[in-house]
Amino acid sequence: MEGKIIYFDHAATTPLKKEVLDEMMPYLTDQYGNPSTIYKLGREAKKAIELARERVAKALNADIQEIYFTSGGTESDNWALKGVAFANKDKGKHIITTTIEHHAVLHPLKYLEGLGFEVTYVPVEPNGIVDPQKVKEAIKNGTILISVMLANNEIGTIQPVKEIAKIAKEKGIIVHTDAVQAVGQIPVDVKDLGVDLLSLSAHKFYGPKGVGALYIRKGTKIHPFSHGGAQEKNRRAGTENVAGIVGLGKAIELATQNLSEYAAKLQKLRDKLIDGVLSKIDYVRLNGDRHQRLPNNANFSFEFIEGESLLLMLDMKGIAASSGSACTSGSLDPSHVLLAIGLEHEVAHGSLRITLGEDNTEEDIDYLLEVLPEIVSRLREMSPLYESVKKGGN
Amino acid sequence: MEGKIIYFDHAATTPLKKEVLDEMMPYLTDQYGNPSTIYKLGREAKKAIELARERVAKALNADIQEIYFTSGGTESDNWALKGVAFANKDKGKHIITTTIEHHAVLHPLKYLEGLGFEVTYVPVEPNGIVDPQKVKEAIKNGTILISVMLANNEIGTIQPVKEIAKIAKEKGIIVHTDAVQAVGQIPVDVKDLGVDLLSLSAHKFYGPKGVGALYIRKGTKIHPFSHGGAQEKNRRAGTENVAGIVGLGKAIELATQNLSEYAAKLQKLRDKLIDGVLSKIDYVRLNGDRHQRLPNNANFSFEFIEGESLLLMLDMKGIAASSGSACTSGSLDPSHVLLAIGLEHEVAHGSLRITLGEDNTEEDIDYLLEVLPEIVSRLREMSPLYESVKKGGN
Amino acid sequence: MYSEKVLDHFMNPRNVGEIENADGVAQVGNPKCGDIMKMYLKIENGIIVDAKFKTFGCGAAVATSSMATEMVKGKTIEEALQITNKAVAEALDGLPANKLHCSVLAEEAIKAAIEDYLSKQKSKNTN
């Protein structure tokens, strides 16, 4: 395994697909026109953007005019939340979300709280799934927006967004879903889901970093987020990242074309991994629902050890993975998602997220299942927490 | 000239330099790590971003910690204005700007007006330059921010930002400058200018589209614009556009290394162009100050004709240029900049902006000087406005 | 992020383990914050002759534990008490800013283990 990296962090980002880069290249070289200009070079760039828009619309079952390009998932989330909040504040100032959203949703909402909005954070069940009934109960006079992610980035659980949207529609409440982790992993159909806004980000499905999209259902009241030029029908100003948008379009086309095959392959690997880890290592738990989860996500907590140490040791073995430990980020609290599903702080610290991608093979899983038990026991040998368990246990 | 395009619209955007793309390529292929991750692939991406930050800081004479990456000039402007306004609204709600700012400044300010802020738009002199004294007079109790662009994107005039910053500092007012058109054309030194915030955009100096930076002087009170992950020291959330940022870093390094040589070359071409047009065509004026302007900018108004028609005819001849005509954008009012320097609507409609770049040659200017008079007279022959002048005149 | 030296002390930590009947033992930190350090000292005639540790924490926490045990060995109690977290971090060729707090743990662990030793001595003397 010398030199080679086994990449198990596809939820963090994915490599850019060759076919995607190939489509981008003209727009990084000869086709450098500004899409807002009227001469041929500009019109070509404009056409390329419109083709990308068509592809995104098709992938989501949306209308072309409902797709807006952004600089990524974070901008899409910020725009959706702040844009809807400001545009609808005369109707009310109450927003509902869950405790396991990405920071790109939670932090804009915190900001809105500072500006006088009220936010209800609906807790999730121990399996990491929110109960639509609890969302319904949180609705009150003045609720203007519900934002629930389609799939969680840490524990991979898939949320009942369709049911929630149905409840919201009955009350005339706008619904946003952060589908950044879902697109390219599960089918995403905005009409079927019934949402008004949906965020996505290209680099999560083998597209380029720094480009995303926001689906805005026709008629949804929302302010622009970036003001300036007339790009994106006056709703998102700024010279377009043409190459990035072209890449997003190609990537989403590829991702949705091969979706079921891709998902089936990853799910098989994932199940092998989960079964292997649970059988080979003790004091371990799988985080998130066993079945209602993304095909490529496995998330474990190993008691008595700390996640950053685990990642570093895996890195030495050529394995790239992720953890919800606070030590990874140098902050004090471990992942809010792991805490929200009821893990103790010290258990949350010992978490490992493995997210698979098309480059992964059975051999990769075998290799992980070979080195992981060794690493876990080595770290446990060092751990003062394990010491007492061993003593107590034997 | 068959097939070849003569590109005279470098203020709209520039082609990506080969050396810049070369530095970007690893981050579009093998080096796909997410900079927030702790394994080697992520650390490499992080390092690349930090090198780019160093290069931007060096180019601007700023400290490394004062540079924040964004998705372009528009985001930088939006962040600077909204971020400062919201963070300082307890001190006051009055903002000063000029009438010739880019829409990326004017439209966020309009939005802030809707939220209860007050904005004074200081008019410019007929040469397109603002008088610092008039900015000073606009200051009142509660002025928290002054935003004046360093160089104008349409008429190329260079503004006395340094003098304005000095006035502002005496009163403890924060100063922002939109340097999107200035960087890569004239020296830009944040310490010498004395500004607190400065916006720039890579695609204006042979870097990629969709990436920019905001300089924030240490200690400047500003809110984040995008909330979410901890990227950019918690001030600009979102997975970084690594390849784009790397490209920005390389592009600004190249642009500042060769600046005086580059500027001298373009200025010579520009002067040849201006002299040629003014001598070969009648009923024409040069917009913006003859000398205090960007080395690559020439902006003319041809009476009795309309800009879009002019651009289309130039396009047929293989020339890409720009106009402040409203017809270019399909809106009703021609460029607010041309109106602000006192042009009549009908004159503003007949404007042509030529912005030069490193790919332009003397022959390109010769060619333009050859075809432009023909096109102008052809359009004038069609114009009912010209008809009456001819009759009256002769 | 981490220096070569930090990574070396992380991958090959010196002095991991326990000392039977140690003269001074202390555990500092809080599992909630993701870091606990347990330090064992063997002390003869006021000199630390052996040190071992167990740590639950990040790479920096493990590396600073390892380095701290190396540094105290052979030192007098007084000398060991002078060891600061900065000194431990410097001995590792530095730590990332957001990991400096992990080295504080090492300093605290040394001090707490010595205190444990001193209080045991005291109770021995009073008995």
Ligand SMILES: Cc1ncc(COP(=O)(O)O)c(C=O)c1O
């Ligand atoms: C669920 C979720 N939402 C939002 C984001 C933010 O997207 P981006 O990294 O493109 O800003 C991410 C990824 O980081 C994510 O996983």
Ligand SMILES: Cc1ncc(COP(=O)(O)O)c(C=O)c1O
């Ligand atoms: C002066 C000025 N400010 C801001 C912008 C916006 O920058 P961007 O196109 O990168 O969003 C531009 C260019 O369009 C500009 O010329």
Ligand code: FES
């Ligand atoms: S032990 Fe948590 S950051 Fe070091």
Ligand code: FES
């Ligand atoms: S004449 Fe048609 S848009 Fe101006």
